[in-house]
Amino acid sequence: MAKRGxxxxxxxxxxxxxxxxxxxxxxxxxxxxxxxxxxxxxxDSGPPDGGSPDxxxxxxxxxxxSPQRRCIVTRVSRPVDDxxxxxxTPDGTVVPDLRRRLPGRGVWIGAERRLVVEAQRRKLFxxxxxxxxxxxxxxxxxxxxLLRRSVLDRLGLERKAGRLRLGFTEVDRLLRSGDCVLLVTxxxxxxxxxxxxxxxxxxxxxxxxxxxxxxxxxxxxxxTAELGLAxxxxxxxxxxxxxxxxxxxxxxxxxxxxxxxxxxxxADRDVTARKMEPAGDSGRESRPGGSAGRTE
Numbered sequence: 001m002a003k004r005g006x007x008x009x010x011x012x013x014x015x016x017x018x019x020x021x022x023x024x025x026x027x028x029x030x031x032x033x034x035x036x037x038x039x040x041x042x043x044d045s046g047p048p049d050g051g052s053p054d055x056x057x058x059x060x061x062x063x064x065x066s067p068q069r070r071c072i073v074t075r076v077s078r079p080v081d082d083x084x085x086x087x088x089t090p091d092g093t094v095v096p097d098l099r100r101r102l103p104g105r106g107v108w109i110g111a112e113r114r115l116v117v118e119a120q121r122r123k124l125f126x127x128x129x130x131x132x133x134x135x136x137x138x139x140x141x142x143x144x145x146l147l148r149r150s151v152l153d154r155l156g157l158e159r160k161a162g163r164l165r166l167g168f169t170e171v172d173r174l175l176r177s178g179d180c181v182l183l184v185t186x187x188x189x190x191x192x193x194x195x196x197x198x199x200x201x202x203x204x205x206x207x208x209x210x211x212x213x214x215x216x217x218x219x220x221x222x223x224t225a226e227l228g229l230a231x232x233x234x235x236x237x238x239x240x241x242x243x244x245x246x247x248x249x250x251x252x253x254x255x256x257x258x259x260x261x262x263x264x265x266x267a268d269r270d271v272t273a274r275k276m277e278p279a280g281d282s283g284r285e286s287r288p289g290g291s292a293g294r295t296e
Contacts, residue, residue, distance in 0.1 A: 057128040058105045059085075062097075069108040072128045073115045081252075083108040084116070084143060084260075086125065094125050094135040096143045098150065105129075111260050116140040147257045148221065152230035154250045155184065155239065159231050163242040166233055168193065171240040175200040180216045182241035182251050186224040189237045197238055216240070219254040221261065 057072045068077045069085075085097040085106040097106060107128040109115050117140050119125060125133040136142065158164040165174045174180045175197070183201055185194055201215055227236035241247055 057107050058130075059108070061105055062101050062103060071110045071115065072107050072124050073109055073119050073122075076110075078110060080108070081256075082111055084111050088125075088129050088131065088133050092132045092134050094133050094139065096139070096146060098143075098146050111256055113140050113144060113260050113262060116143055144257075144261060147253075147260055148226075151219075151221070151250070151253045151257050152226070154246065154253055155227075155241075156230050156232075158241055158245065158247070158250060161245055163245050163247070164231070165240045165242065166231065166236055166238070168197070168238055171197065171238040172200045174240045174242060175204040175216070178204040179243050180204060180240045181243045181247050182219065182254065183216045184219045184222070184227065184239040184241075184254075186222060186227055186235075186237045187220050188223050193237065217251050217254060219258065221254070221257055 057070055059066065059069060067079060069080055069083055070077045071083060080100070085100050085102075085108055086094050087097050087102045087104045087106045088094055095102070100106075107125065109119055120135045120137075120139060125135050155164060159166075165171050165180075171180075171183070175183065180201070183197065185197060201218070204215070222230075224235040224237050227239065228234050231239070241250060
C-alpha cells in the first residue's frame with residue numbers, strides 16, 4: 001500500500017522529485033510508439049508536391065482566393081485558371097460561374113467538356129454539394145457558349161481599341177510584320193485562304209525570331225457569321241490581334257476555349273459549318289482584283 005501523501009506513479013519514468021528519474025521530461029514508452037507522420041493520401045497529409053493541403057471540393061464562396069482547387073471528377077488539385085467553378089442556386093440547379101463571382105459555395109471541375117459530361121453522368125454535383133443538385137442536360141453546352149461569348153466579347157473590345165485587324169490584306173500585313181500575337185480564322189474558311197494566311201504567319205514568326213517574337217497563337221473556333229456578328233463587319237474570315245493592351249488576356253481566353261472544346265468538338269463544328277455553306281461559296285472573300293464574294 002502506498003504511503004499517504006505520495007501519489008502513485010502511472011509510469012516508472014514519470015518525472016517526480018525523489019523517484020530517481022530525471023525531471024527533464026517523460027521518455028517514450030516501449031509499448032507506445034512515437035507519433036509517426038500520416039500516410040500519403042490521408043486526410044491529415046499534405047499534397048505530394050509540398051503545396052497547400054487539399055481543402056476539399058467545396059470552396060468558401062466567391063471570396064475564397066485559394067490558388068488551387070480540387071476537381072470533383074479527377075480528384076486532382078489544379079490552379080483555378082485550369083478549372084471551372086459551379087454553384088448551386090436556391091432551387092438546387094447547378095449553374096456555371098466562369099467569373100467566380102456568384103454567391104454561395106462552389107465546386108470545381110477541370111476546364112474540359114468531357115469532364116463536365118462525366119460529372120453529370122456520375123451525379124457528382126450532389127455528392128460534392130452534399131445536397132440535392134440538378135444539373136441541366138445541356139450544362140456542358142452552356143459552359144461552351146459562355147466561353148465562346150467571353151472570347152468574342154474580348155475580340156470586340158480589341159476591335160474598338162484599334163488593335164484587331166480584319167480582312168485578308170490587313171491581316172496579312174500584320175502577320176508579316178511579326179507583331180501579331182493571335183490569328184483567328186473562321187472554321188468555314190476556304191483552304192486556299194487558310195494556307196496563304198498560314199504562310200504569312202510563319203514568315204512573320206520567323207522574321208521575329210531574333211526579337212523574341214513567335215508565330216501567333218491560332219484560334220479556329222468560330223464561323224464567319226459568328227465573327228462578323230461579334231465584330232460588326234459582315235462575315236469575317238480572318239482577324240489578327242496586335243501585340244499589347246489586353247492581348248495576353250485574349251489569348252488566355254482562346255486557349256481556355258480550345259482546351260474545353262477539344263480537337264474532336266472543333267472538328268465536328270468544322271464539318272457542320274461546311275455543310276451549311278452554299279455550293280461554290282465556301283470561304284470566298286473579296287480581295288483587290290478578285291471577284292466579289294464574301295466580304296470582310
